[in-house]
Amino acid sequence: MKFLKISVFIALTLIFTGTGLTTVFANEALPDVSSDSNLEFFTYEDSPFTEVSADPALTKDTDIKALLKAVPEMKASDVSIQNDPYEPNDTIDTAASIPYGQTIYANIGRADDIDWYKVNLTAGTDVAFLLKNIPAGTDYDLYVFDPNLNYAVSENSGNLDEKLYISIQTSGTWYVAVVPYSGYNPDQNYSLFVGNAWRTGSYSAPTSMTFNYNSSNVGTILPYQTLDLRQVSAIPDTARVTSISFYTYSSFGNWGNQIKYIYSYQTGNWYETFVGLNYVLDLPSNLFVKQQWPITTSIQTLFTPTASYSPGINFSYQYLIE
Structure with a gap:
């Protein structure tokens, strides 16, 4: 009460x-506490949750339309294919299914290697998309698309972690793209988690x-x-x-x-x-x-x-x- x-x-x-x-x-x-000068509310950053949209603000020059249509040239000898159990997954049509709530490990093996994943999500859930352990000397970014291809982005500089928290509004297949902005390392895995945000x-x-x-x-x-x-x-x-x-x-x-x-x-x-x-x-x-x-x-x-x-x-x- x-x-x-x-x-x-x-x-x-x-x-x-x-x-x-x-x-x-x-x-x-x-008691009336509002006038107590010894009290102050601990200040926090704005809500960490992001909404997908048709045209979110980008901090880098990534071409989203080109990303969705990209068909990188792959060879059977590519180190990425040999070391990455989720390859070939360089297009949205070949996106690899990943389990909800579990961390996966994969790598970027070429400058044009885009790693696509898909996962089924349910409206009304709060979901974390976490790209971590990005190799030193590289810069990978994170793009998340809903079933209607509205999207959200995390484009930090260098190998800083990329994090997105999204309150899911649309049930269905969601897509996650890990994109190398600069550098790559086929011998060192990044980690990707898609699961409950809380x-x-x-x-x-x-x-x-x-x-x-x-x-x-x-x-x-x-x-x-x-x-x-x-x-x-x-x-x-x-x-x-x-x-x-x-x-x-x-x-x-x-x-x-x-x-x-x-x-x-x-x-x-x-x-x-x-x-x-x-x-x-x-x-x-x-x-x-x-x-x-x-x-x-x-x-x-x-x-x-x-x-x-x-x-x-x-x-x-x-x-x-x-």
Whole structure:
């Protein structure tokens, strides 16, 4: 349930017994975090996803029409044919079928050697096209065509990796072309991966926070404390939250009907657990893990004169394969 900025309304019921039981039921606004000058959203590059189009921007002078019609002259003695299990695949009509989700290895054996591949893809999936391990002293580029021959390109300089991430809009046979812009090496393979763009991961840690409960703050939302994950190297920069849950790292005393709250500076919203449970509800799918996370809590019942709660936190996430 998202908490937006709302007017404060508090309803209190206090119950005291000889055992020190304190119960307070409260409805009140969560803290306004937007004015906290110590918080800032971790900045990211624009979305790495690319769309295919009929005329995408090119950074090199590759002739796409000529590429689609190219018929390189091949000889049985060519080293590329002898060393490359996917040859002959120098035209779109002779494109070699490759498995989805597996890395293949092949080489460029001549200056005019174009390696074509094909793979069946399904609309609604996010797919990574990764051309890596390009030999030193060469420059290979990556071109991806949908069934209608709309295309996307990755044309980095030198032997830098070529990467395309595409949300598939059209089901059917997609084509991948590895094109030598300059240089070639028949003795050293490049690697090509076409598969799911996302991998899953998790991060779990104590928060180093302590929330203290007593009879005066039962039923109130305590001041928030901030968990900063912006510079945690173990978390990929592209990691996006799939779930958040809390656990008790340490505590003393006894309480009931606890709610945990966590704020995303990225969206400007608070998110909460169900009463007495640990999983955070109603999280959007676009939250980056690497940001600052204000956290707070409240309880409705305190069974001991005082109590203390130190939470740990679990993030499950997905991140882009590199």
